[in-house]
Amino acid sequence: MKGVLVSVEVDAHTVRRGDQIMVGGQAFTVSDMTALASGRKRLTFDSGETFVLHRTTVLWAARRVDPRLARPRR
Numbered sequence: 370m371k372g373v374l375v376s377v378e379v380d381a382h383t384v385r386r387g388d389q390i391m392v393g394g395q396a397f398t399v400s401d402m403t404a405l406a407s408g409r410k411r412l413t414f415d416s417g418e419t420f421v422l423h424r425t426t427v428l429w430a431a432r433r434v435d436p437r438l439a440r441p442r443r
Contacts, residue, residue, distance in 0.1 A: 372433040381410045381424045388430040392420060396431070 379388060388399045390412070397414040405411055408424030422428070 372435045374431045375434050377430055377432050378427050379430045380427050381408055381422045384410065384412065384422060384430070385432065388432050390420075390428055390430045392428070 374389075377383075377388075379385075379390070384390075384399060384402065386399050386402065389396050390399060391397075397412075397416065397418065397420070399412050400415045401413040403411040403413070405421065410422050412420045412422055414420070
């Protein structure tokens with residue numbers, strides 16, 4: 370996938386497949402997600418490890434964005 374890496378805040382509602390999330394000083398790439406009760410999500414990483422993201426937990430992630438796609442102006 371082409372594009373530039375930008376840092377974004379993510380929570381259980383905004384996390385996407387392909388996001389690179391920092392957990393404990395290590396970067397993990399999200400490969401799959403499963404919705405759980407109470408707005409939580411179970412993230413599965415490329416390494417096979419899992420992480421449950423609660424709806425109120427906010428993490429920083431690196432996300433690839435295509436700079437050629439125009440963002441709507443406000």
